[in-house]
Amino acid sequence: MLVRLYEKRAASQIFIFTGPDGSGRKSVAEAVGQTFGMEKIVSFVTRPPRPGEVNGQDYCFISHETYRTMERQGEFLESVEIDGQHYGIRSLDVESKLSQHDCAYVILNREGASILKKIYGEKVVRLFLYVDRRTAEERQFNLGLANEVIAKHLSHYDEEMAYRSVCEHAFENYDLGQTTFEITNTLEQYLQRGLVDKD
Template sequence: MKKGELFIVSGPSGAGKSTICRIVRKQLGINLATSATTRAPREGELHGRDYYFLSVEEFKNKIENNEFLEYATVHTNYYGTLKSEVESRLASGENVILEIDVQGGLQVKAAYPNAHLIFFKTPTMEDLERRLRGRKTDSEETIQLRLKNSIKELEYEKDYDITIINYTVEKSCDELVKIINSKN
């Protein structure tokens, strides 16, 4: 059986990664590998579907037990990808999309050299700020932290295989579908 392909999607918070990945996964029938986090769920998010919402203690126990493919602290919370989420799916021939931070993306690429790194960004920083504010889910302090972190995250674009500039959701979805279909 042919192993599945691993696609890593990263970029600044507010670049549209989650929206685009959700649409593309549905179009192509690809399951997102559910990440773990210590942040609180946003409205409408469910444990096991959107994230595994863990306490800091639970997360640290999983680190000690070497259960993560990658993990990092992002915006004061832990985020990570469970090895079990990825390895079982790839082995069964499924394609896997990891929507993770840039540092985690590079960690996974080191472990899976054939993984495809895809970087998402907005056309301008003004667009990014407008999108973050438009969510109406974060405090002003969190928005400022995300904007500050996005400048650092943009420096990693050069380490990724492909960049998608998210002008519109439809165009970005089409680009991501073409990339995934070209690797199968």
Template sequence: MIVILGESASGKSTVQDILCKNYGYVRLITYTTRSPREGEENGVDYHFISEDTFEEMSRKGEFCETAEYNGWHYATAKADCTDNKVVVLTPHGLRQMKKFDELTLDAFYIDVPRRDRLIKILQRGDSIEEAYRRSLSDVGQFDGIRDEVDSTFCNPGYKKSPEEVAKEIISRLRR
């Protein structure tokens, strides 16, 4: 299974989409207790479940990583972690998943300088306040991550296209 990590606006979701479209990987669908947003579909964007269902699955040990954000729970089911999957995770999520020896993970960190990412966030139409909030939420979270992943892609100024990063990921897989 491919795990992609990177700060906000590093290109990780775009690379994930390319791995699915061009290399036959399947995006791992995670679970959440939040309600679907407009246009989101159950089983496509997330598995939308109740708090009770989340607690039951958690109690049964069905999740290999969990997180809480804005009062909502998010999780990845062990059963969904197959070799043909690709998932975007936080460093905390990767650390949780690495505790399960039965999971075969190839983890990649996309490292784009903060200034470049802030410019990208603003170019996408987010407000300065949102760009700052997203950047601030990443501070400290990725410290030391280079030592925890299989490979790091330094991409200042987005010199490598998402297609090039995806191709490099495929070339660096351990399988």
């Protein structure tokens, strides 16, 4: 039983969807995740929910006090602070997904992606999504985000874009269907699910 568990975990992979805010990483990640039946690793965050976000599905929204308590107890595998808000992934959530499934996905910024890559090495495949700055701004505006929030996100745009060069794969995302198709083809090479028609 221990050997089987180890073999399954050895073959498990974490697909990280990353890129600037407004790149559409969430929409693409959910579409690809649904296609492959992948489990999502949900991050914990101290910021309030944005329009349309669901607690426990998009993020686990918690208070700063609760976050600090969890951090002191060593629950987080990775923890970063961005614009005064804390984001983290629990070790327990990652390990449980990898022990029960051959793959899982998570949506992270470059800091979080780098931490997981350092910890899990070749098990981690980073999928970088991007659009031009103006499109990223328009998408966030259309989501109903406050101007000051959008401005903060855009202040990180160039830093996030620079991360593209070190990711395993990068995709320009102006069309959800096309990008989902391209990433599905890419992930099929890793997962061998027979979902892509090669004829």
